[in-house]
Amino acid sequence: MKSRGKRLFQALTVRGYSGKMKGRIVIDREMCKGCEYCMITCPLGIIMIEENFNKKGFMPAFCVDPEKCTGCSMCARMCPEIAIEVYRENNGE
């Protein structure tokens, strides 16, 4: 039997890939330490690392193609700094 967390994760992922869910992320660039976990984790590859430094001297992550974001939250789950907020809206269904 699957755990609730695993079922939720799969449901979000499937809905995300099917294009039925729209999302948006906000990365706090001053909290970000540029570890790249979010960049590596995003299934759509829409997170990149800036070439500029934040106040702490790190190159923070940013979303290069916000329109594609499904709101799957995988990036936020991976972020050790809790620097990513995810917003979702359902299109239809």
Ligand code: SF4
């Ligand atoms: S929520 Fe994060 S991991 Fe998911 S698609 Fe959007 S940017 Fe990528």
Ligand code: SF4
């Ligand atoms: S996982 Fe968090 S700390 Fe690491 S690059 Fe992404 S936003 Fe920055």
